[in-house]
Amino acid sequence: MITPAFAQTMSAYNREMNRRFYSAASRLSDEDRRANRGSFWGSIQGTLSHLLWADHMWMSRFAGWDKPSVPLAQTATAYESFGQMAEVRATTDAAISVWAANLTPEWIAGDQAWFSGAAQKDVTAPRGLLLAHFYNHQTHHRGQVHAMLTAQGETTGDTDLWLVVAN
Numbered sequence: 586m587i588t589p590a591f592a593q594t595m596s597a598y599n600r601e602m603n604r605r606f607y608s609a610a611s612r613l614s615d616e617d618r619r620a621n622r623g624s625f626w627g628s629i630q631g632t633l634s635h636l637l638w639a640d641h642m643w644m645s646r647f648a649g650w651d652k653p654s655v656p657l658a659q660t661a662t663a664y665e666s667f668g669q670m671a672e673v674r675a676t677t678d679a680a681i682s683v684w685a686a687n688l689t690p691e692w693i694a695g696d697q698a699w700f701s702g703a704a705q706k707d708v709t710a711p712r713g714l715l716l717a718h719f720y721n722h723q724t725h726h727r728g729q730v731h732a733m734l735t736a737q738g739e740t741t742g743d744t745d746l747w748l749v750v751a752n
């Protein structure tokens with residue numbers, strides 16, 4: 586069952602992991618961050634850009650944030666400047682943490698309705714399921730970034746949830 590405590594834990598985890606991954610990525614050259622490494626979104630930069638875009642898209646649905654201005658197909662290039670993207674990431678993670686701290690079981694138990702550009706139709710789904718997807722999507726793409734960073738000789742420290750949030 587998805588609870589406010591789950592959302593708060595996952596928000597804290599994602600915030601810390603994003604901090605670590607951006608720190609590791611900042612030690613690479615711009616060329617290395619942008620090199621196509623065969624991942625779904627191509628590069629470290631592209632994957633991090635997509636992930637930030639997706640977080641904003643979900644938060645536009647969940648909390649009324651501004652919807653991203655670029656379509657899904659262009660998310661790998663939504664943020665051209667790594668420095669700007671890192672700043673937006675930190676601000677976004679802080680705002681997601683505040684949002685998660687104010688979730689209620691009643692809100693989570695409700696349904697979310699939106700128009701899905703990916704599916705090209707109106708969709709309604711349980712918010713608990715969508716929250717699980719929101720956090721799983723973050724972890725999934727960060728796993729891809731982790732593999733690309735590791736292949737470049739960078740380290741991010743422990744990635745196990747229980748080790749990250751316990752410290």
